[in-house]
Amino acid sequence: MRSRGVDILEGDLASFEARLKVFGSLWTAVTGHRPEPQDLPVRLFATQDRYHPQDVALLTGEDRDWPELGLRDFRAYDVPVTHREMLRHEPTLLAIESALVELDATVDRPAAPPAPASRRARPASAAPATPGTDDVLELGRGPALPDERRMPVHEQIALHMRAHPERPAVSSGDLTLTYGRLDAWAARLAGELTAAGVTPESRVGVLAEASAAMVAAVLAILRCGAAYVPVDTAHPDRRIDTVLSDAGVAALTVTPATDTRAVAAGLPRVCADPSLLVDETATPEAEAVGVGGDDIAYLIYTSGSTGEPKGVLVGHGELAASTLARRTVYPGEPVFLLVSPLAFDSSVAGLWGTLTAGGHLVVATAQEVRDPALLARLITRHGVTHLLCVPSLYAVLLDAVELTGPAATATLRTVTVAGEPLPEPLMERHFAVHGDAVTLFNEYGPTEATVWASYARFDAPAPVTIGGPVPGTRLYVLDEERRPVPVGVTGELHIGGAGVSRGYHGRPEATERVFLPDPFADAGPDGTPARMYRTGDLVRWNTQGTLDFVGRRDHQVKIRGHRVELGAVEAHLASLPGVREAVVVPNSASTGLLAFALVPGPDQPDAVELRDRLTDLLPEPMVPERITVLAAFPRTVNGKVDRAALIRQGAVA
Structure with missing residues (x-):
């Protein structure tokens, strides 16, 4: 610190803040009260606002400030160990940490009383909370995925196409495609892509508005053994070019509505034109190119907190595992309303989760997504049973339902919210409108973990939680030294399991920073070390064995x-x-x-x-x-x- 010119008090504060969790744990064990950060009288900055009256007002009793000390003097500085000075003295905090180890080994903390059944969220894992490390790790282990071969999603869909070609597969606008017609269209587009030079392991851009043509295009790309790279039609041409160039796409699929966009100059284009569809349901002669679990299924770009596009590589193995987990949690053949753009990763949940189950995918147009009344009519028209959207969109949809009456959504059985924190008032509105006829799910998951990692199910209003791990997933709440923290203590969420993606395309350093070795899991059958993804999200296990979402690490500021x-x-x-x-x-x-x-x-x-x-x-x-x-x-x-x-x-x- 001396060589870098760091103020010793600020250096101590960094170490001090890392140990506040230790103090909070001890304080809670002894008194049952958990202090918030603003409750602690901390003022160690050697800055001009160090003596700000509003800061001083947070302190009680006689104020004692640190003098300007050197490192050697600071180590030898003697402070009377009172309650207030204990909070300011590093050696005392070290002693507290040692005492806490003994305390955790001997204290018998009473378990909190269980919530009433009618008020309890039902996550994937709801084991009782216990203080031991093994038990805390067990809370985060999701159920094993069903023991079946994880066939690539487009191959699973092909089975439904052959078995039930007459069933409705995709509806959007005035167009409805059966599984047979979707099969024929995707096969024809796959042939055109192959003729344009697309080969296995190529990457193909998808510039398509929300439509049935969009679905046919991504199916065609996967049939070629290639990976699809979705771009958002709402983005400016320059950003789209940046994404396509970074991904190294070999071709671009478009629709008549997007074919005039001045992007990807010089690349071959294949247009998915619905007007060229013929009424055919015969099984195509050409077979799809075989792919393995290690082959890339899609490359999706996320800006994160920096605003700079960053491509996440998702393999067929991760996509198949995530989709299988979804069909386990949401069984049956849904009529699913897709409101997410293809470039938003929650589209993966609706698109592949529905079609691999033999369900009916209803793709809302951009105009319908912007008008909640149109969305409500879409639900009525197609008998939608499942819906997934961000909470803010669901709030305006409930506005429309409240105006038109609940009959508009009488077929709904499941509403899933994801992508943003679920406000508790929105949960209360959901059950006020639907009663217990519609189950509410709250999902959590980053793009890097293939759409989702945890979920909570609500059959009645209850405290908001992001629940427990989805099947095949491992959740760890770790401190700065990557050690599991006890129940009730905030830590950073790390995700392991079958859905963890490959990393960032062309960014080995960024990949290495957040895709880490998983020390809590065995290596794979081939000896490959297990990995986990560091999310940057702060969470804590509660006494019901579910996760409370606290916030983003990068949403913490200093005022x-x-x-x-x-x-x-x-x-x-x-x-x-x-x-x-x-x-x-x-x-x-x-x-x-x-x-x-x-x-x-x-x-x-x-x-x-x-x-x-x-x-x-x-x-x-x-x-x-x-x-x-x-x-x-x-x-x-x-x-x-x-x-x-x-x-x-x-x-x-």
Whole structure:
């Protein structure tokens, strides 16, 4: 630290913060109370705002500050071990950690009483919480996948095409394709791709609007033994070119609506034109190219927190495992409403999970997704039974259902929300509208783990959780040294199992940073070491054996030396009367917070009043300096809140 010129107090604070979890664990074991970060009187920064009156106000009793010390002096500095000074003294914290090891070995913590059956979330794994490391690891082990051969998804669909060619497979707009017609169309497109130079292990771009043609195109690409690379038609041409160039695509599939886009100059194009369809259901002569589990099925780009496109490589083995887990959790032959763009990874759940089950995939057009009333009519028209979307889109769909009446969605049996945290008021609205006729699922999972990793099932309103592991998945909640943390302690979620993807295309360093050796799992049959994905998400096991989502590591900010979790502020703001959704961001100087409250109704609460209420709930550094009340949030094409647009709006204001 001396060679780098780091202030010794700031260096100590870094170590101190890493040990706050230790103190919190000991404090909880002794008193039963779990302190929040803002409850702890920590003020060690040697900065100009070190003596800020609002910081000093957080302290109680006589204030004792550290002098400016050198490293050698600091080690020898003697501090009386009182409750307050204990929080500030590194050797004392080390002693606490040693004592905690003995405490965990001897203390008999009483188990929390189980929640009533009618209020309990039912995850994949709900074993009782115990303090031992092995038991905590057991909480995160999902059920074994069914013992069956994991055939590539397009080969599984081909079985349904041969067995039931007359069944409806895909509907979009005014077009409905049976499995037989979809088979014939995909076979013809596969032949055109092969003629255009596509070979096994090639990558083929998909520039297609939400449609039946989009489905036929990706099936055709997989039949060639190639991998599909979806791009979003809502993105500008320059970004699309960046993605296609980075992926190294050999060809591009388009539709009549996208064929005029000035992208991928010089690449061969194959157009999936519905007007050229003939009414044929005969089995094509050409067979699909065989692929193995290690071959890449698709390459999907995610911006993450940096805004820079980053391609995730997903193999046929991971896709087959994830899809098999989905059919295990959601059995039967669904009529599934697909509202996600192909370039959004939740499309994988609806597309392959439905067609491999022999179900009916209803692809909503972009216009239908933008109009909740049209979505409700689509559910009625096709008798949709299953729906998956982000919570914010489901909220506006419920608005339409409340206006038209629940008869519009009478066929629904399952609603799954994913991609964003589930607000508890939305869960309550779901059951107020549907009663117990429609089960609500809350899914969690990054693109890097092939769509999903955990889920919780709700048959009645209950505390929000992301549940337990999906079949074939392992979940670990680890500290900074990658050790499992006890129940109730926040750690970073790591994911292992059959769905962990290959990594990032052309980014070995980025892959190495987050795709790590899994020390808690045996190597594969071929001796390949197990791997796990470091998510960057903070979670904790609760006493019901399910995971509580805490927030993103990169959504933590420091305001005048205080670490603030933006998700915690958002949750408090969203809980206020009249507020449906909230977004909190730091201001341009990172000296305070800006908040945006979504209030769709005509009677909008006063922003000053909302801030006053937060002042009563939160310590001063967590209270936004300004709250803007909006009737609608800007959204990305995936339906998520466009935080960048809100930040720009806040900067202008």
